[in-house]
Each structure stands twice: as C-alpha cells, then as structure tokens.
Amino acid sequence: GAGVSQSPRYKVAKRGQDVALRCDPISGHxxxxxxxxxxxxxxxxxxxxQNEAQxxxxxxxxxRFFAERPEGSVSTLKIQRTQQEDSAVYLCASSLEGARNQxxxxxxxxxxxxx
Amino acid sequence: xxxxxxTQPGMFVQExxxxxxxxxxxxxxxxxxxxxxKQPSSGEMIFLIYxxxxxxxxxxxxxxxxxxxxxxxxxxxxxxASQLGDSxxxxxxxxxxxxxxxxxxxxxxTVKP
Numbered sequence: 001g002a003g004v005s006q007s008p009r010y011k012v013a014k015r016g017q018d019v020a021l022r023c024d025p026i027s028g029h030x031x032x033x034x035x036x037x038x039x040x041x042x043x044x045x046x047x048x049x050q051n052e053a054q055x056x057x058x059x060x061x062x063x064r065f066f067a068e069r070p071e072g073s074v075s076t077l078k079i080q081r082t083q084q085e086d087s088a089v090y091l092c093a094s095s096l097e098g099a100r101n102q103x104x105x106x107x108x109x110x111x112x113x114x115x
Numbered sequence: 116x117x118x119x120x121x122t123q124p125g126m127f128v129q130e131x132x133x134x135x136x137x138x139x140x141x142x143x144x145x146x147x148x149x150x151x152x153k154q155p156s157s158g159e160m161i162f163l164i165y166x167x168x169x170x171x172x173x174x175x176x177x178x179x180x181x182x183x184x185x186x187x188x189x190x191x192x193x194x195x196a197s198q199l200g201d202s203x204x205x206x207x208x209x210x211x212x213x214x215x216x217x218x219x220x221x222x223x224x225t226v227k228p
Contacts (some may be wrong), residue, residue: 042119042206042218043160043217056214091160098147100210101167106160 002026004107006092007098012113013082021077021110025094028030032075035091043091049075082114118142119207119219127225128197133184136192136222144168147211149190151181154204154221163205166190188212197226 005024009031013019025032033052035043036059044061060067064082069075079086089111093104116186120139128134147176151163166174166181174181194201207219 033214033216039220042221044218045214045216048214050213066208089158093160100146100212101165103150103162103165104216105151108157108159109203111158 003093004092004105005106006090006110008110009108010111010113010115011081014115015084017082018078018080019082019112021079021090021106021112023075023077023092023094025073025075026105027073028096029094029105030072030097031095031102031104032069033093033095034075034077035093037089037091037109039088043066046077046090069113079112082112084114087112087114112113118217119209121207121222123222124220125223126156126224126226127228128194130199131196132223133193134197136207136224137207138190138192138196138219140190140207140209142188142209142211144211147175147209149181150184150208150210150216151179151190151192152206152218153201154206154207156203160206163191163218194224199226200226202226 007022007104034046037043047067048056049069056078064080066078089109093106095104147168149166153161164176164179178195180193204221207223210216
C-alpha cells in the first residue's frame, strides 16, 4: 500500500528485554515522527527526523529509547531493558516536509505490552 | 503546560444531526497549524482537516468544518449529518514548528442510531 507501514502490529516482551519497532514511511516523505500513545490519551511526541538527520529527540523519555533512520527512509525505534511503563502504542507518522501546514500521515501503530 | 485542551471526554449525537467538538490551544507563536484527527477503535489516526493561523476563512472538508476563532484560541470541529461510522476518538493537534506537534487528550464521539 501507499501508506505508512509499521511492524510488528503487536509485540509482547518480558521486562528487561530489548525491542525494535519498524516504520516504513510514505515514499518521498522527508519528515518522520515517532509518538507514544498511552491508553485513553493522545499521542505524545518522541522524536523527529528530517531525512536521516534526527533533529529533535526531546520527547524520548529516557536513554533506553533510541531511534534511527540511517538511509532517510525506514526508521527503527529501539527500547532497551524494557519496563512495564513502556507499555503503549507506538505510532509512526510521516509528512512530505517539515512545514507547519503539512499533515502527518500515521501508521496503524505497534501495540507494545511489557510483562 | 497543556497546549491543547479538549474539555469533552465524551460526546453523544443522534445520527444525521450535527455535533461540535471543542478545542482550545495555547501558543505565543503567530504562525502555527491546527489539525483534527480521527482514531477509530482499530487504532489508525486519520487526518481530517487543517487550519493555518493566517487563514482568514474557516477550513472545510466535506462534512467536516473547523470553527476557527483566533482571538479566543479555539479551533472547534463541526461534523454535519453525523453517521454511525463517525463514532471514534477525535484529537485536536497543533504544530508550531517542524517537529512540535502536540495533541489534546481527545473526545470520544458516539453516534446513536
């Protein structure tokens, strides 16, 4: 399809394990964003890429969270030594560019459950 | 500080009637963008409508319109002729810069047959 693709759709991990979440943005979209959405709440910004450059990572909650986009297309969000409070839906979004009037197009998210 | 406020945790509307979902925002920037997204129970976030801070006319997209009152810093979403498929969570969001997209807590809309 032509939309943002995220995998896996669901991920269950034991506390302490590392996880990697993948995002494949819409082809040609320069900007890529990661959000964390807790149950019953709105998405919270984690980090932003323009091409391969990570321009804003102010929303990453701890140094256990790491994101990369090495070739300016696919991005991976990695969470090390997972904890129960990391359980959430992780949403990836992309937009054509970083302008304020550009809507962000979201993937279906990865639902992460930490046991 | 909360930048986007949605004061209605839940709303009900009768099918075929119109409904207004409230959103107020806080910013000191002159240039910003306002967005509404729909999130059905399946989880995907669907872009509905955009309003720029310098746009003089209210945005419209089909059955969606945005009641933009800049001085009051409000950007309410109006859905006309509600349909059962409109039942979902609705999020208001503001973008002040390239990365700074902030979302409200959302309003759950239920359309009654």
